[in-house]
Amino acid sequence: MITLQKELVHVGGVTLDNHLILAAGVLGTTGASLFRMLRQGAGGVVTKSIGPNPKEGHAGPCLVPLERGLLNAMGLPNPSKNFLQELEPLAGKPVVVSIFGGKPDEFRTVASWFEGVAAGYELNLSCPHAEGYGAAIGSDPAMVRACTEEVAAFGMPTWVKLTPNVTDIGTIGRAAEEGGATALVAINTVRAMRIAIDLRRPVLGNRFGGLSGAMIFPIALRCVYDLYEACSIPIIGCGGVSSAADVIEMMMAGASAVQIGSAVYDDSSVFGSIADVLYSTDGVSASGIVGCAHE
Amino acid sequence: MITLQKELVHVGGVTLDNHLILAAGVLGTTGASLFRMLRQGAGGVVTKSIGPNPKEGHAGPCLVPLERGLLNAMGLPNPSKNFLQELEPLAGKPVVVSIFGGKPDEFRTVASWFEGVAAGYELNLSCPHAEGYGAAIGSDPAMVRACTEEVAAFGMPTWVKLTPNVTDIGTIGRAAEEGGATALVAINTVRAMRIAIDLRRPVLGNRFGGLSGAMIFPIALRCVYDLYEACSIPIIGCGGVSSAADVIEMMMAGASAVQIGSAVYDDSSVFGSIADVLYSTDGVSASGIVGCAHE
Amino acid sequence: MPVVVTVVEVMDETPTVKTLRFDRKFTILPGQFCMVWVPGIDEVPMGFSSPDMITVQRVGEATQALISLSIGSKIGIRGPLGNGFSPQGRVLAIAGGVGVAPLYPLAVNGSVDTFILGARTEAELIFADSLMDLTDLKIATDDGTAGHHGFVTGVLDEQIDLLSYDTICVCGPEMMMKGILNRLSDAGIADRGQFSLHRYMKCGVGVCGSCAMDPDGLCVCRDGPVFTGDQIINSEFGSYARDASGQRKRV
């Protein structure tokens, strides 16, 4: 398999130690767990999505492992502004703060807390299971643009994370780009559910949830490919990445870097495991393969 | 596990021998292969989608097996009106003819050929990889309604098959219902792709395709659940069903019957295998469990 | 997907603690836990008190619902999860209150030499009768209604030669466990201690980060719930924990 040069990576204004980023909401509630992922080989980390008020999240079950995937409806639990203290030990590290809100000014409020603290922002416009948040606003191009503008106004790197649960992800990507996004992250989880037949009820406390992990990789890849054709800012591929080959495949579809979440379920040191295979001294520069499957 | 009474099934005007229907496009190009599926235990079959003109389909590869799923972009190959001769040996059998077209009147034209021949129609408003057909029109509620009206006018059972690749499947389902659909079929394949990294190009001849099989089951289930809340006509669940438990789960989400396609890949006599487990003399009537997970 | 089990027996242990036995035995290591889904309410972590049992203390909504279940009720079980205890040599087990639950299967399989069981009062001692048969049992009650009058640490200080044990397995209220860790540490044998910890758990499988501990980011659900004393001695253990929203609160 083709391998990459290990190099500093600049994506949408953020400088990462390599191409592998911890995805939002996975081991991202505490500074210590984020730090652990950096130590284990992540080139950057995205925090749990932080909102305008502390939230406990949905009642359980909020996560169910499936074959080759996870189904979750955490419900955006977060300590809100108190999250600042978690980031203290991480000063200077490539930590991107994920933000959610219900209106553009809520995004601005939350972003303001982390000005100068975070290496950049990621707007969660894509969580499929939080009434009034995430995908609820992320499927409306005007809202996407408005929220992005509020946060981009801080002049810090502003990634926008998109939902696959729309008719045309390219339209949403363009709205984010017009709003001043410096990079797009695709994708958040795919709307899904399961029912426990012996109990005759949905297995998640929230009934619905989002699917992640290997089973959504072909869906995520397609979204990245579409965005690469529709937009001109860098794309960060996310969804089911669990091997070095997946990273290369995402890059060929158009991703400049990737995020990894659910794969920590099968291998808690997945960042190191992937990096060991992905990088070698005779590897190519990522720029040589990003988007090459479009030729 | 809960089991079902074996009973004649009436869904959207079509009478089936049991709850298990062969999905469109899987072993559905010839009358003989459709007949084989009926012999092996399918309670009804849907044909390959038939269009206004013969089509050879996309260049290969047009199908790639993945772990727990299939990725395909057949490109709607079909013999058009010549398909009539395939149906001759199937007179009186529960055969639903799947139809595609680019405009409402094309749907009407194709439907007219099978008037009195088919047990019912299924409108393919959902294939994700045929430019100008399928999902291209199936994501527009007005088009969905217009196409459905044309076909429903024949007064025969008219099922409408929906794509999951929309922001809100409920809106599309309601458009079909308003157009006179007698049942909804959910879902067609999920937009997806894979890249062969050693060749640096998409693996499908058509580049994009649709994902089916076990990996999309939680997505399909969610769509059925949503439609059950949004609409009042019967729903036929489709997508990743491969076991008797999956059938029960789909029913609890709101499906009155299910379609099975990709599961023939792992087990070419899947209909018989599922029926053996699903039905028993002390089984319950399906009506007792359809939609019970909504309570 | 959770395994749906049916409750086949409900045993009163104390006024606020019941043991539920279900119709399915899981293959567990003593100290492993499961996520118990109480339909319509929540999913909460519970130690296995035997391969087909959980022992539940009422503290809030989910536990109230659990102890109100009757025979025939169905609940969902995800597990076994976590690492469990790894006893070696001579084993001392120390339990406070319902903390006896994960230690009980260790005693049942014959791994425990000495067992210190604590509770507020005699009526709240759990599994005391069978622990008496299985181990050299020493009891402590806060009010002196049985055994030593005081905490389990009192028994430790007065009746136990700590250094004669190779493994000290502990589960109970965090301050109790902290007191024991301090003693082990003073004796220079923090690494012989195996502490079954509690943190707020949502996923139970090392993904969500809800149960991560400072400063190493160890997840109680996956890296634990059992940690050796040296793993946690310089950690948040004994000082703070996080609630469902991730906000810190003193323990």
Next chain:
Amino acid sequence: MPVVVTVVEVMDETPTVKTLRFDRKFTILPGQFCMVWVPGIDEVPMGFSSPDMITVQRVGEATQALISLSIGSKIGIRGPLGNGFSPQGRVLAIAGGVGVAPLYPLAVNGSVDTFILGARTEAELIFADSLMDLTDLKIATDDGTAGHHGFVTGVLDEQIDLLSYDTICVCGPEMMMKGILNRLSDAGIADRGQFSLHRYMKCGVGVCGSCAMDPDGLCVCRDGPVFTGDQIINSEFGSYARDASGQRKRV
């Protein structure tokens, strides 16, 4: 996903047939095939002529592209697919033209006693030299430039005691195979014939239905490509087939 292989050797067999060897050996049964992905063009079925070889006759765009490949070119392989031959006892193999491809590995592994190889003319005989070493080889050419002057069926009628063979494996143009099936049927041994069939294939794995045959709906890709004579004697075999769109056309 297809396995991407690199062409390491290209062998001229006839003016329109080449054998490609790749850098990877597949675990095949003689008679199994693969779907060969010619990047940018199409994916077409090809028998394995050895675990790392296909033997391609130019008939259209994909096969033209395949025989034009040079060493180092990459193609994708999905396979091995299908059932392959199941030879028993004394084996007669009969090949017409490039139909020799799937029969060749059968001869290489020593299963074939007698081999009848046919072609239009001497220059188009494929694998004749090595088949000579491996089997009792009998040749037929339409123009008489080598061996019997006429079709392989002529050899069959004049030189072969059909009943002395337990298995008769056949691959070639459908009318040739039909002629052989008729002879087997007349001799009452249709079930000893194993015919490797060709139908339009898209998926290669029994899903799309493109290769299904009347009247039983057997899929050549999955239930075949090898069928016994009695399986196909009352079928569309020898009379019609379907094209890419599913329309029938005479064979």
